[in-house]
Every structure is written in C-alpha cells, then in structure tokens.
Amino acid sequence: MQNRREFFNSLLPLGDRKKEKFKPILRPPYHKDISLFLSQCPLCQTQACVTDCEEEIIVIQADKTPTLNFKDKGCTFCEACAKACELNVLDIDSGQEQINANFYIDSKRCIAHFGTICSACLEPCIDDAIIFNGMFNPVIDDNRCTGCGFCMSRCPSGAIFYKALD
Ligand code: SF4
Ligand code: SF4
Ligand code: SF4
Incomplete structure (x- = not known):
C-alpha cells in the first residue's frame, strides 16, 4: 500500500518525481x-x-x-x-580535489550570532573560508570552501551543516 508521501509523489509530473527520488x-x-x-x-x-x-x-x-x-x-x-x-x-x-557539497552556518544555532564570542570554526579551516562579518557574524565563503568538513566537529553548538550536491 502507498504511504501519503508516495501517493502525493505519484501525482507529480515525471520530472518532479525523479527529482523527489534523487537524494x-x-x-x-x-x-x-x-x-x-x-x-x-x-x-x-x-x-x-x-x-x-x-x-x-x-x-x-x-x-x-x-x-x-x-x-x-x-x-x-x-x-x-x-x-x-x-x-x-x-x-x-x-581534478576533483574537493567535496561536492555546500557548507553553511545556521545563524539560528551559531552562538556567535547570539553575541557570544566564539571562533572555534576558524582554526581548523586552513582555506580561510570562514569569514567573520564583524565579531558575531561568521559565514562560509563558497568560493574558498573545499568541503573538507573539519569545521563541523569543532562547532560547540553544531551549527555547521552541508548540502550534498552529487
Ligand atoms: S568502494 Fe568504490 S571507491 Fe571505494 S575502492 Fe571500491 S570501487 Fe573504489
Ligand atoms: S568545510 Fe573545510 S574549507 Fe569549508 S568552511 Fe569548513 S573547514 Fe573551511
Ligand atoms: S582523507 Fe580520506 S577521503 Fe580524504 S583524500 Fe584522504 S583518503 Fe580520501
């Protein structure tokens, strides 16, 4: 028997259905x-x-x-x-010397965004891809980020995520 998600997915046009299945x-x-x-x-x-x-x-x-x-x-x-x-x-x-993913900092979880002094993600990022806009607003520069992932485990509030692209 189809579950609700499968049922609604079956109503989508074919192109959208393929997208839905591709993770x-x-x-x-x-x-x-x-x-x-x-x-x-x-x-x-x-x-x-x-x-x-x-x-x-x-x-x-x-x-x-x-x-x-x-x-x-x-x-x-x-x-x-x-x-x-x-x-x-x-x-x-x-020539694919990078991980194909978009890394980002969730400002709703990052303690720096709430005014606490924290730069734990800076040191492991040898590509200087984490940019602080002022003291409390770190963001990841997509042009510099290689997707190495080292910043993730250093963040004390688990605020760094990625979206895989492949
Ligand atoms: S699992 Fe895949 S990527 Fe890993 S060694 Fe085997 S063929 Fe290569
Ligand atoms: S994934 Fe690697 S390169 Fe990208 S921001 Fe984190 S530490 Fe820096
Ligand atoms: S650290 Fe692991 S995944 Fe990365 S290049 Fe070396 S062997 Fe491959």
Whole structure:
C-alpha cells in the first residue's frame, strides 16, 4: 500500500518525481563520473578507499557505495583513497580535489550570532573560508570552501551543516 508521501509523489509530473527520488549523497573526492559509484562500487571486493583513508571518514552504505562521515574529522585531500581505488571510481587525475557539497552556518544555532564570542570554526579551516562579518557574524565563503568538513566537529553548538550536491 502507498504511504501519503508516495501517493502525493505519484501525482507529480515525471520530472518532479525523479527529482523527489534523487537524494544527493556526500561522496569522497577525486571522482569524475558520479554514476560510477552505483555501477562499480557494489562490485568492489576490497573497499580499499575505506581502509586506506587515515582519517577514517569513508564509510560504506547499505547499497555498497561510499559516503563520508564528518562527525569527528575531515578530509585532508591526501589522495590515498584515489590511489587505492582499483576500479577507477576515484582517480587522482579527475581534478576533483574537493567535496561536492555546500557548507553553511545556521545563524539560528551559531552562538556567535547570539553575541557570544566564539571562533572555534576558524582554526581548523586552513582555506580561510570562514569569514567573520564583524565579531558575531561568521559565514562560509563558497568560493574558498573545499568541503573538507573539519569545521563541523569543532562547532560547540553544531551549527555547521552541508548540502550534498552529487
Ligand atoms: S575502492 Fe573504489 S570501487 Fe571500491 S568502494 Fe571505494 S571507491 Fe568504490
Ligand atoms: S583524500 Fe584522504 S582523507 Fe580524504 S577521503 Fe580520501 S583518503 Fe580520506
Ligand atoms: S568552511 Fe569549508 S574549507 Fe573551511 S573547514 Fe569548513 S568545510 Fe573545510
């Protein structure tokens, strides 16, 4: 039996239905063709990207494709996952040295936005992508952010989020 969400989704035009089903996933860097995660990774015997990532941020999902976990750490762009990937899903020559996601600071959660002095997110951001507009208004500069994720775990109020784009 269809649930309410599925029922209303079935009333949408086909293009909108496809959009509804497509949920972007945070993927490791160094990929050129996003479709290879679904076509190749389930065939992978080694999952070497996981074992070779010294930051231990790559995890395999139920569909046997990799995603990233920024709960404690971030990506150093060390290339180890790309060097380890035997099926060329990840490839150093892809030129994709960034995580395809938009990071943002939720001003409703960020304590600096409420007047508390806090700059915990600044230090881990080696790309200088966190800009303070005055003392109490940090924002993330999309043009500088590589999506490394290191700022997330440092924020004491859990105010940093991302929207995956792939
Ligand atoms: S090593 Fe490559 S093919 Fe295997 S799971 Fe990781 S990205 Fe996919
Ligand atoms: S580039 Fe390095 S730190 Fe980043 S996901 Fe790959 S192995 Fe992990
Ligand atoms: S703002 Fe972007 S580049 Fe800076 S630490 Fe956060 S995710 Fe990394």
